[in-house]
Amino acid sequence: MNLLIFAVTGILLLLLFRMLNRISKALIKKKLYRSGTMSLLPLVELISWVAYAFWGIYVVFYGHIYYDFIVGIMATLIIFGLAWFVFRDFLAGVLVKIEQAIDVGKLIKTPFAEGRIIRMGTLSLEIANEAGETIKIPYSRLSKESIMIPPDDEDSLPYQFQIGLHKDQSPIKIREMVLAELIAMPWIISPTPVVNVLKTKQGGWELQVRYHTYLRNQTVTVEKKIRELVDEDLSAKG
Numbered sequence: 001m002n003l004l005i006f007a008v009t010g011i012l013l014l015l016l017f018r019m020l021n022r023i024s025k026a027l028i029k030k031k032l033y034r035s036g037t038m039s040l041l042p043l044v045e046l047i048s049w050v051a052y053a054f055w056g057i058y059v060v061f062y063g064h065i066y067y068d069f070i071v072g073i074m075a076t077l078i079i080f081g082l083a084w085f086v087f088r089d090f091l092a093g094v095l096v097k098i099e100q101a102i103d104v105g106k107l108i109k110t111p112f113a114e115g116r117i118i119r120m121g122t123l124s125l126e127i128a129n130e131a132g133e134t135i136k137i138p139y140s141r142l143s144k145e146s147i148m149i150p151p152d153d154e155d156s157l158p159y160q161f162q163i164g165l166h167k168d169q170s171p172i173k174i175r176e177m178v179l180a181e182l183i184a185m186p187w188i189i190s191p192t193p194v195v196n197v198l199k200t201k202q203g204g205w206e207l208q209v210r211y212h213t214y215l216r217n218q219t220v221t222v223e224k225k226i227r228e229l230v231d232e233d234l235s236a237k238g
Contacts, residue, residue: 006056013052017045050078089123093139102147105189107215109148113137116215118189128186159219160210163227164200166234171197171205174230181229182211187218 021041057074061067097120102108107116108127113135115127124138165171175195182193193211200206209226213219 006059010052010056013048017041017048053078088140089138092143093121093123093125096139096143110137110142110145112145114148116189134186158210158212159216159222160208161223162198163207163209163230165205165207165230167204169205169230169234171207174233175207177233178207178209178226178229181226182209182222185222185225187213187215187222189213 053074057070061070102117104117104120108114113127113129115129115135117125118128118134119126124136125142126134126136128134165174175197179193179195182188189212191212193209196208198206198208211222213222
């Protein structure tokens with residue numbers, strides 16, 4: 001009878017968290033709240049399953065001669081399991097940093113993602129791919145896969161272009177707007193972009209834009225977006 005109660009409770013607990021997961025995705029519309037809820041649910045589920053395990057031991061084995069021993073073994077396994085879950089990425093990160101010649105700014109290729117490293121954290125590293133997307137990779141996963149490090153190329157060299165301004169546009173205002181847009185773009189790396197206002201031979205104004213990107217082909221995307229931004233400002237005045 002006790003085993004039946006234990007099994008039924010486990011099934012109900014499993015169904016409960018599957019239902020909560022679906023309800024959270026369907027009913028919580030705001031991205032901030034949904035992200036927080038989806039991050040909290042796994043922790044609540046983990047705590048619930050640990051409590052369920054100890055409750056099950058009590059229900060099934062209470063009064064047994066080896067009850068205390070079983071509880072001790074279960075507690076030890078849970079502690080070691082949680083410790084491994086928490087520290088595995090940290091330990092894998094130490095090994096990856098020792099064995100692999102990788103650092104921020106390096107281009108790496110793995111079987112599941114490739115891009116330039118923008119951050120090496122304690123538990124994971126972050127790379128930016130050609131689309132400008134940021135990908136976070138846990139060290140524990142990275143340590144199990146092969147890592148290719150292509151030879152250094154000219155991706156880190158600066159890129160520069162000029163864009164003419166209409167007479168109705170304010171050069172200083174456009175310069176500040178373009179510089180703010182460049183700094184906010186995910187493709188841009190240090191040093192800080194430079195935007196200069198130059199006088200043309202015809203008496204007009206133009207912007208000279210200079211910046212660095214993670215990958216060489218991202219320079220085209222950045223230039224296109226800056227030109228669109230300037231064109232949108234002109235259209236708004238019309």
